Amino acid sequence: MRKKEKGFSIVSVVAAIAVASLVAAGAGMTSMQIIKGTARNEDHAEVVRQAQNLGRWFSRDALMAGNITAGDDPETGDDELLTIYWKDWESGDTYDIRYIWLDHVDSLKQLKRNQVMRDKDGAVVENTASLMAHSIYSANLSQQDNTWILGIETHSGSKQSVKEYKITKRLQ
Numbered sequence: 001m002r003k004k005e006k007g008f009s010i011v012s013v014v015a016a017i018a019v020a021s022l023v024a025a026g027a028g029m030t031s032m033q034i035i036k037g038t039a040r041n042e043d044h045a046e047v048v049r050q051a052q053n054l055g056r057w058f059s060r061d062a063l064m065a066g067n068i069t070a071g072d073d074p075e076t077g078d079d080e081l082l083t084i085y086w087k088d089w090e091s092g093d094t095y096d097i098r099y100i101w102l103d104h105v106d107s108l109k110q111l112k113r114n115q116v117m118r119d120k121d122g123a124v125v126e127n128t129a130s131l132m133a134h135s136i137y138s139a140n141l142s143q144q145d146n147t148w149i150l151g152i153e154t155h156s157g158s159k160q161s162v163k164e165y166k167i168t169k170r171l172q
Contacts, residue, residue: 043157047135050154051163054133057113058082058150061097062167068148070141073098081111082141092120099132108155110134 008016062068066086073080079101087094095117102110111133117126137153137160150165 039157040159043159044161046156047154047159047161048163050133050135050156051152051161054111054136054139054152055150055163055165057132058099059165059167062148064095068143070143081139093125094118104134104136107137108134109136111136111139 061084064086065084067084069083069085071080071082072078073083076098078098081099081101083099084097085095095115097116098114100112100114102112104110110131112129113132114129115126116124119125133152133154135154135156137155139150139152141151142149146168148167150167151162152165153160153162
């Protein structure tokens with residue numbers, strides 16, 4: 001630019017616009033990768049969290065159990081994955097815990113834990129229900145000798161998690 005000229009030449013304006021466009025495109029692509037990566041990480045964390053929560057509660061209940069029954073109890077009208085029963089040796093209270101299937105979305109299911117506690121006379125002291133896990137694709141329970149094996153598959157978005165828990169029952 002000459003001393004008496006004011007403003008920018010067309011070439012310098014076009015060059016500045018081209019450089020700014022490249023910087024903006026790079027920033028946009030980087031932002032999109034971060035957003036997609038975050039969504040994938042959240043899906044992964046969700047499927048792992050669901051499987052771990054179910055495994056933790058089942059392990060806790062199975063270790064307390066006097067009796068575990070896998071599968072549906074046709075007398076209840078609910079679709080159970082398993083039923084766990086035990087009696088508190090000190091107080092005489094009994095616990096009846098049922099893991100009940102509930103429909104969810106896209107062929108996935110939810111699992112609700114229903115606990116009924118009765119005192120030594122059989123009166124209901126506590127009746128609570130809580131959602132243990134959602135986005136469950138499948139769960140199965142099998143027994144080998146004195147060990148229960150719980151297999152869980154959860155799905156969320158494009159991610160899935162398969163976990164297996166082995167719980168050895170207490171001796172009676």
